[in-house]
Amino acid sequence: MRRDWFSKALLKWYAQHGRHDLPWKKPLSVYRVWVSEIMLQQTQVSTVIPYFARFMASFPSLESLANAPLDSVLQHWAGLGYYARARNLHKAAKCLVNDFxxxxxxxxxxxxxxxxxxxxxxxxxxxxxxNLRAPILDGNVKRVLCRFHGIKSWPGEKKVHDKLWELAEYHTPKQQAADYTQATMDLGATCCTRTKPSCELCPLQKHCAAFSQQSQAQCPGKKPRKKLPTKQLYMLCAQNQHGELLLQQRPLKGIWAGLWSLPEFTDESAIVPWLNEFLGTSGAKLTALSPILHTFTHYHLTILPRLITIRKKAIKSQSNLSWLNNDALAQRGLPAPIQKLIATIR
Ligand code: SF4
Known part of the structure; x- marks a missing residue:
């Protein structure tokens, strides 16, 4: 097999079957491509498209993103998950404007x-x-390369990862960098899919090791499994006589950093004293709502919601607490499981 066989086969396939109408390519700008690439990390194209459209409507340029408050950027990200991406996007925008x-x-x-x-x-x-030559190695490309070369190890291992970069470098052509890059991503997303790859339609089939050995399911190898621990937290859904809900902005580090969430407690008996201290309520009665389950990369979380209706009083001392009505809630960035929980009581 000639060195350029792989790229030629892919480019020919891309001309006919590739995704040529992606919104970040029309009009094409480095800013739009950058935002799309960050959104596409861990997220599929079909999910990203409406988020991308809303994001561009609000932050049409690098400068508009750099000058926007972080809260507004997070609000546009709410539901996409992996919020570190949004915080880094905002940080990088400032850096590009200030230092570059x-x-x-x-x-x-x-x-x-x-x-x-x-x-x-x-x-x-x-x-x-x-359109400059620059190899890539995202999840889709790793899968295609592992299968094409019959690599059954887990790409998270350093030596496998290094080998895959070598192969990505080897196959990337000197010309048509933009089309080739999109072609590799498209093949992984639409043809050489994680399960049930469409090998009968694949331009690489002739020389694909996994196809000839029928070992597609074993390439690439899976990450060695660790059982995820389970944690549980109580969350307070406090609403007042005006229908407002008590929200708390989370610290800028850790899970859901900077997003708005419900006050949380590891111990249920701490809720009522906390209400007394910060809202001056007494004799408060809590109602248990159905638990919500959510899985993070490192653990499963069981949220145990506790509902209470109280008279609105001034919030004492904690500036990261706020009473929010439905309109104000829609303006804040809330994690998806919290949105789901709030929807059950609104
Ligand atoms: S032939 Fe099948 S396994 Fe091989 S690269 Fe194509 S789709 Fe993937």
Whole structure:
């Protein structure tokens, strides 16, 4: 097999079957490609498209994003998950405006020094926005390369990861960088899918090791399994006589950093004294609502909601607490499980 067989086969397939109408390519700008690439980390194209449209309507330029309050950026991200992406996007926008005069670097090393931009993302941005040769290695590309070369190990292992970068580098052509990059991502997303790949439609089938050995399901190997621990938390749904709900902005570090959530407690008996201290209520009666289950990367969380209706009083001392009506709630960034919980009581 000639070295360029892989890229030629992919480019030919892409011309006919690739996704040519992605909104971040029309009009094409490095800013739009960057935002889309960050949104597409861990998230599928079909989910990203409406978020991307809303984001661009509110932050049409790098400068508008850099000047926006973080809260507003997080609100546009609410529901997409992995909120560190939004915080890093905002941080990187400020950095680009302040330290790079608003101009995106055109080399992978400098671009990947910005918050939230790894080597693969930097490669994807440079290849797509500037049509310059820059290999990428996202999840889809890893899967295609593992299958094509019959690699059954887990790509998270350093030596496997290094080998995959070598292969990505080997196959990336000198010409048509933008099309080739999109083609590799498209093949992984639409043809060489995680389960049930459509090998009968695949342009790489002729030389694909996994196809010839029928070992698609074993390539790439899975991460060694660890049983996730389970945690539980009580969350307070306090509403007042005006229908407002008590929300608390989370610290800027840790889970759901900077988002608005419900006050939480590890111990149920701490809720009433807390209400007395911060809202001056007494004789409060809590009602247990159905638990909500949510899985993070590192653990399962069981949320045990407790509902209470109280008379509105001034909030004492804690500035990160706020009574919010439905309109105000819609303006804040809330984690998806909290939105789900609030929907059950509104
Ligand atoms: S032939 Fe099948 S397993 Fe091989 S790259 Fe194509 S879709 Fe993936």
């Amino acid at each position: 005069a608003g101009i995106f670097p055109k080399d992978v090393t400098t671009l990947s020094s910005l918050p939230g931009i790894g080597l693969s993302t930097a490669g994807a941005i440079i290849a797509q926005a500037y």
